[in-house]
Amino acid sequence: MSSEAQLRVGQVGLGYWGRNLARVFDDVADLTWLCDTSEALRTEFANRHPNAQITGDFEELLAADDVDAVVIATPVPTHYPLARASLEAGLHVFVEKPPAMRVAEMEELIALAEARGLVLMPGHLLLYHPAVQKMKELVDDGDLGEVLVVYGNRQNLGKIRKDENALWSLGVHDLSVILYLIGEEIAEAAAHGHAFLTEGVEDVVFCYLRFPSGKIAHMHLSWLDPHKMRRLTVVGRDKMAVFDDMELDRKITVYDKAPEQPADNYGEWRTRSGDIFSPKLSNAEPLKLECQHFVRLVQEGWDGREMRDGLEVVRALELLTASLRSD
Ligand SMILES: NC(=O)c1ccc[n+]([C@@H]2O[C@H](COP(=O)([O-])OP(=O)(O)OC[C@H]3O[C@@H](n4cnc5c(N)ncnc54)[C@H](O)[C@@H]3O)[C@@H](O)[C@H]2O)c1
Numbered sequence: 001m002s003s004e005a006q007l008r009v010g011q012v013g014l015g016y017w018g019r020n021l022a023r024v025f026d027d028v029a030d031l032t033w034l035c036d037t038s039e040a041l042r043t044e045f046a047n048r049h050p051n052a053q054i055t056g057d058f059e060e061l062l063a064a065d066d067v068d069a070v071v072i073a074t075p076v077p078t079h080y081p082l083a084r085a086s087l088e089a090g091l092h093v094f095v096e097k098p099p100a101m102r103v104a105e106m107e108e109l110i111a112l113a114e115a116r117g118l119v120l121m122p123g124h125l126l127l128y129h130p131a132v133q134k135m136k137e138l139v140d141d142g143d144l145g146e147v148l149v150v151y152g153n154r155q156n157l158g159k160i161r162k163d164e165n166a167l168w169s170l171g172v173h174d175l176s177v178i179l180y181l182i183g184e185e186i187a188e189a190a191a192h193g194h195a196f197l198t199e200g201v202e203d204v205v206f207c208y209l210r211f212p213s214g215k216i217a218h219m220h221l222s223w224l225d226p227h228k229m230r231r232l233t234v235v236g237r238d239k240m241a242v243f244d245d246m247e248l249d250r251k252i253t254v255y256d257k258a259p260e261q262p263a264d265n266y267g268e269w270r271t272r273s274g275d276i277f278s279p280k281l282s283n284a285e286p287l288k289l290e291c292q293h294f295v296r297l298v299q300e301g302w303d304g305r306e307m308r309d310g311l312e313v314v315r316a317l318e319l320l321t322a323s324l325r326s327d
Contacts, residue, residue, distance in 0.1 A: 006030065007029040007030060007068055007069060007295050007298055007299065008029070008030045008032045008066050008067050008068045008069070009025050009029045009030065009031050009032065009033075009067070009068070009069050009070075009071055010032060010033030010034070010035065010061045010062075010064065010067040010069070010070050010071070010091075011025060011031065011033070011034055011035065011070070011071040011072075011073065012035040012036070012058055012061065012070065012071070012072055012073070012074055012082060013035075013036060013072060013073035013074035013075075013096075014034060014035075014036040014038070014041045014042075014044075014045050014073070015036070015038075015041070015073070015074075017073050017096065018036070018073035018074075020287055021071055021073050021123075021287070021291070022034065022045065022048075022049065024285075024287050024288050024291045025071055025291055026049060027288070027291075028288065028291050028292050028295055029069075029291070029295050031049060031051075031052050032051075032052055032053065032064070032066045032067055033052060033053045033054075033055065033061045033064055033066075033067055034049060034052045034053070034054050034055075035054070035055050035056065035057070035058050035060075035061045036056065037056050038056075039056065042054050042055075042056060058082065058085070062085060062086065062089040062091070063089075067091060068091065068092060068298065069091055069092035069093065069094065069119070069294075069298055070082075070083075070086040070091045070092070070093050070094070071094045071095075072086070072093065072094070072095040072096060073096050073123075074096075075163075076096075076098065076101065076164060076168065077101065079095050079096065079098070079099050079100060079101075080099065080100040080101065080102075080105045080106075080109065082095075083095045083099055083100075083109050083120065084108070084109060084112065087109065087112040087113055087116060087118055087120065088112065090116060090118070091118070092118050092119040092120075092294075092297075092298045093113070093118065093119065093120050093121070094119075094121050094123060094291075094294045095120070095121070095122055095123065096122075096123040097122050097123050097124050097125075097172050097173075097176070097310070097313070098122065098168075098172055098310065098313055098314050098317060099120070099122045099307075099310055099314070100314055101314070101317075102314070102318060103311070103314055103315050103318050105314075106310065106311045106314040107311065109307070110304070110307050110308070110311060113304070113307060114304065119294070119297045119298050119302055120306075120307040120310075121293070121294050121297060121306045121307065121310075122306065122307065122309075122310035122313070123290065124172075124173075124176035124306075124309070124310065124313065125173070125286055125287060125290055126173050126176060126177050126286070127176055127177065127180055127290075127309075128286045128287075128289040128290040128293060129245075129286040130281040130282040130283070130284060130286070130289075131243045131245070131251040131252050131281055132177055132180070132243065134252055134279055134281055135177075135181060135232070135234060135241060135243050135252065136180065136181060138234070138241050138254065139181050139234065139236075143236075143238075143239060143254070144234060144235075144236025144237075144238060144239045144240065144241055144254075145236040145237035145238030145239060145258070146236060146237045146238075147181070147182065147215055147234060147235070147236050148215060148216075148235050148236065148237060149215070149216055149217065149218070149233075149234075149235040150178050150181055150182060150215070150216075150217045150218075150232070150233070150234050150235070151217060151218040151219065151220075151232070151233050152174035152177070152178065152217075152218070152219045152220070152221075152231070152232045152233075153219075153220050153229040153230075153231045153232075153233075154170040154171070154173065154174055154219070154220070154221050154222075154229065154230060154231075155220060155221070155222045155223075155225035155227055155228070155229045156222075156223055156225060156227070156228040156229070157223065157224065157225060157226060157228075158223050159223060160197060160198075160203070160223050161201065161223070162198045162201055163201070164201070165193070165195070165201045165202040165203070165205065165324075166193065166202055166203055166204060166205045166221040166222055166223060167191060167193070167202065167205045167207065167221060167317065167320055167321065167324065168317065168321075169223075170221040170222075170223075171205065171207060171219055171221045171317070171320070172313060172317065174219045174221070174232065175219070175313050175316050175317065176309070176313050177232060178209065178217045178219070178232075179309065179312050179313060179316065180309065181234065182211055182215055182217065184211040184212055184213060184215070185211070185212070185312065185315075186209050186210070186211060186312075186315070186316055186319060187210050187211055187212050188208075188209070188210040189207070189208070189209050189210075189316060189319035189320050189323060190207070190208045190320075190323045191205055191206065191207045191208070191320040191321070191323045191324040191327070192205070192206050192323075192324070192327050193205035193206065193221075193324055193327065196224060197224075202324065203222060203223055203224045204221070204222040204224055204225075205219075205220075205221045205222070205324065206218070206219070206220055206221075207219040207221070207320050209316070228246060229246065230244070230245035230246050231243065231244045231245070231246070236258075237258060238258050239254055239255060239256050239257065239258060240254070240255045240257055240258070241253070241254045241255070242255070250278045251278075251281055252278060252279055252281065253276060253277075253278050254276070254277055254278070254279065255273075255276050256272075256273075256274030256275045256276070256277075257271065257272065257273050257274065258271070258272055259271050259272075260272050
C-alpha cells in the first residue's frame, strides 16, 4: 500500500463517537463499508457517505472483498468479540478503548494479531493529543527532574452512566496517559469508590497506583462533582507540569517550583518558586492524528507497541476493579 487513501476501512458502530471516527476515516482513508444495527443510523449514514456500502450485519462487512481494516466503535462489552472476528477474518483492527474487559481476552487478541501479522490498535485518543506528547517530552527529556507523582482529575456533574462505572468510563483515559508517562508496570493498585445513584455502578472512584521505581499516581474520577475538571499533574523533583484540557490556549503550564535543601540551611527543606511558562502546542486535531497513526501502522509496519500498551491499561483496569469490589 503506497498512500493513505488506499487503505480500505469498514466501520462498525455509528453512534455518538462512531460518527466522529467515520468523518475522520473518510478523510484519511477510503471508507468502503459502514455497519450498525440501528436502521435509523444506517439511513442517516447512507445519505452522508453515498460511496460506502451500508449493512446491519457485521458478517457481511467481514466477508466483503474491499475491506483491509475494521474500525470498531460499538459499546465496550462488544469490543472483544468483534475485534476477534475481524482478526480471524484477516483484517487489521482499530478498536475503541478498551479492546477487551479482561487481561486474558486482550492477550488472546494480541496473540491473534501477532500470529497473523495484523495491526491491533486501541483507540487511546489522549495519547495523540499534542499536550500529552509535550508532557511526555518534558518527562523524557528530564526537564522536570525525577518524576515523583502523577495525578489525574476527571470530574464533572454528569454524564451519569448506568452501564459502566466512573473507573471504566472516565479512568481509562487517565490510565493510558499515566502509564505512558511513567513507562513502568504497576506494582500496586488500589481503588475505593461508591455507587450513590445506580446500584453496583460507582459514581465516584479514587485510585492509587504505585510503580517499581517508587513513583506513585492517583486518579479522582467522578460524575458527581461541581467542577468540570480534565487535568493531569506531574510533580517532578525539579519542576512541576499541569495539562489542563479545559484551558483553550494554555493547555500546559510548567512551574519552576520545587523543594530544595541548600547546603547552608542545616538540612532543612525550603521551597523554590521560579518562572511559570506555557509551551506552544500544535493545534492539530487529536482524533485525526490518531486515525492517521493507525493508517501509517498498517501501511508501514509496526512493532506492536500500541497493543501492548493497551494490554497494560486493561491489566490496570482489572487490578483496580478487583480492589474496588473488595472495598
Ligand atoms: N475516545 C473517546 O474519546 C471516546 C468518546 C466516546 C466514546 N468512546 C468509545 O466509543 C465506543 C462507542 O461509544 P458511543 O458513545 O458512540 O456509543 P453509542 O451507544 O452512541 O454507539 C454505539 C453504536 O454501536 C451500535 N452497535 C452495537 N452493537 C453492534 C453490533 N454488534 N453491530 C453493529 N452495530 C452495533 C449501536 O447501534 C450504536 O449505534 C465505546 O467504546 C466508547 O468507549 C470513545
